[in-house]
Amino acid sequence: MPTSPTTDAAPTRRRRADAMQNLDALLEAAKAVFAESGVDAPVRTIAERAGVGVGTVYRHFPLRSDLISAVFRREMDACVDAADELEATYPAGEALDAWVLRYTEFVAAKQGLAAALHSGDPAYEPLADSFSTRLTPTLARLLATARAAGAIGQEVEPSEFLAAVANLCHGTGPSPRGREHAERMVRLLLAGLRAPAA
Amino acid sequence: MPTSPTTDAAPTRRRRADAMQNLDALLEAAKAVFAESGVDAPVRTIAERAGVGVGTVYRHFPLRSDLISAVFRREMDACVDAADELEATYPAGEALDAWVLRYTEFVAAKQGLAAALHSGDPAYEPLADSFSTRLTPTLARLLATARAAGAIGQEVEPSEFLAAVANLCHGTGPSPRGREHAERMVRLLLAGLRAPAA
Amino acid sequence: MPTSPTTDAAPTRRRRADAMQNLDALLEAAKAVFAESGVDAPVRTIAERAGVGVGTVYRHFPLRSDLISAVFRREMDACVDAADELEATYPAGEALDAWVLRYTEFVAAKQGLAAALHSGDPAYEPLADSFSTRLTPTLARLLATARAAGAIGQEVEPSEFLAAVANLCHGTGPSPRGREHAERMVRLLLAGLRAPAA
Amino acid sequence: MPTSPTTDAAPTRRRRADAMQNLDALLEAAKAVFAESGVDAPVRTIAERAGVGVGTVYRHFPLRSDLISAVFRREMDACVDAADELEATYPAGEALDAWVLRYTEFVAAKQGLAAALHSGDPAYEPLADSFSTRLTPTLARLLATARAAGAIGQEVEPSEFLAAVANLCHGTGPSPRGREHAERMVRLLLAGLRAPAA
DNA sequence: CATGAATGAGAGTTCATTCAT
DNA sequence: TATGAATGAACTCTCATTCAT
Incomplete structure (x- = not known):
């Protein structure tokens, strides 16, 4: 009282x-x-x-996963919101790249996020759901636009790609060196995406 | 005696x-x-x-890492040995792809390997050393040959690439679906490698 | 609140x-x-x-030593406090003897105390510190007074003497017989202290 | 074969x-x-x-104690033998002091001996028996002679005194500093022995 | 007789989780 | 509703001791 x-x-x-x-x-x-x-x-x-x-x-x-989800949701939202701006500002291909790198930044700063996502522990499913609900559609849209603009040649599942990028950030640490490493590899993945269909 | x-x-x-x-x-x-x-x-x-x-x-x-190393060493060796044959059989670019996919198979089957490698826990350094000693030089050789043959356009650090592939296998599980996912993403990375230098 | x-x-x-x-x-x-x-x-x-x-x-x-310290501190404090009364009641030489015997009682009842103190294990340093902080100054004071009164002829380091008495109680057990043994030996040590300087 | x-x-x-x-x-x-x-x-x-x-x-x-006994027996024997020579060379009082210090050296070099002796663990009884059988009679003889010569004024049980000296060596370590500390305290005990009967 | 691989009890220590206040 | 003390399962690691060879 x-x-x-x-x-x-x-x-x-x-x-x-x-x-x-x-x-x-x-x-x-x-x-x-x-x-x-x-x-x-x-x-x-x-x-x-x-x-x-x-x-x-x-x-x-x-549940621990509840806390994790809550922690990441806000930044995830910011990441999702960034897409709108990027789409409005850059051509489709560049917007895609920029957003993926933005997403890379987000994930790289969250050590353990990828691990949690892929731990197989069902406790983290809500977290995975957040990804599906918010991030996947965002990337799907960017990919569709980029493809329509002829900027990418490969087919890719948005969620799969998202998971791949998250994985590439795994164990890289929040240090500048780790970030650079992750970014380099993600750029390679993006380059692969641009490659003409086999 | x-x-x-x-x-x-x-x-x-x-x-x-x-x-x-x-x-x-x-x-x-x-x-x-x-x-x-x-x-x-x-x-x-x-x-x-x-x-x-x-x-x-x-x-x-x-040390736990001793056990891990021992468990993985045999298959790692087989993976390393496979490079010789692939190099002898295929053109440089294809040999590179084939070996990376072979490596992908190996890593994908070992859930936790990548996690251990990047855990930062010094206990796993011997394991990381094994990678450096055996796998990195192998990939380095394949990359050099492929580059000489004009098959790849991007620069990449062998150990970094190896780590990236291992990461892509993270959380994919040993199931066929997981394997396919990992393989698809690794192919994308390889496609990125072939892209002409920016 | x-x-x-x-x-x-x-x-x-x-x-x-x-x-x-x-x-x-x-x-x-x-x-x-x-x-x-x-x-x-x-x-x-x-x-x-x-x-x-x-x-x-x-x-x-x-830390284990925290527990040990806590267990012994209360009685150690009582032992320290006893010095004041003894000093006020008896002449310097007798007060010294009486207090040392009082201390003997305390230590003899705590099997393992001396062992812990001298185990060399750094975990027990806080315990040793307690000794230094509380008991050593007490004995130092008693010794100084007794020496000023001409009651003792030998030089001795207070902490060393304290440790020696504790050691003499080692393995004597809390039985009356053990106590008597310890006391006899401590009296011998005190008699040695009174001996005229060599 | x-x-x-x-x-x-x-x-x-x-x-x-x-x-x-x-x-x-x-x-x-x-x-x-x-x-x-x-x-x-x-x-x-x-x-x-x-x-x-x-x-x-x-x-x-x-039994572990068997090993301990065996290890110490040889040096114990040497210690016992030293008494004969000391008795033949020095006056009773000095021989006693010299031998006790010789014994101190022996015990101080054997960290853990005293602890084992007083551990209460029945496994160490054979070791204690060795003491009784060989060392105690030696000290008893030296004490008797010294007393007959008027060199000591206090009564003391030989085995008790032996144990006390061993205890004084406890935790002093084999370092020179530890040895000095033990020796100083033992000299104090010996001085106490010389003191005239109360 | 010697060997040393194997065993497994037992000790230290950490944390997720509960629940009385 | 918040608190944090208490609980105890779970883990790592060490050694005394046995016994097949």
């Missing part, structure tokens, strides 16, 4: 505000910890970083 | 035979367990599968 | 009371187990004796 | 010689290992140092 007993709108508001602050702190903490120690980091580490108890983590995110 | 080899070799051979049987059982078990549960599977699981005590595992392979 | 202390303290106090009960049980259990099996007794044994899980032991005492 | 089949006196001699060589190597190795790592060192370490299999260690010394 942190408020005066006379009103109760206030306490509700306060509690909600607190809860949302917690949630936010949690997401920030998880993001930082995932980046440092991967998505398998101890729950306690995240809780401590967020300044909350472990129980709070479990309350908001009963 | 001051006696004739005929009377003395028997016990020695027998003891050695037993030990080697165990060692073989261990390698088989580890291979199976790695395939099912990844290279981080509990040592005890492997020991049980092999029908030996944990101590035996530790006796033969003090 | 934005609320009045009367409504908020209850749960906090209760939680703390539980934790402290556990902590107490832990210290009691550890004390008993140390006495029976020495300070190297398995953590699990202590946990079981205290009726808690091993995790609880590690939570409260991440 | 390392010899010719025509005689069998030779093989027997050889086998015996081999066995004794092994035994000697074992004792040397154990001595070295005990000095370095204490009497709780892994059996395998000793076997390896001796160049024999662990089975051989167990054959010769089924």
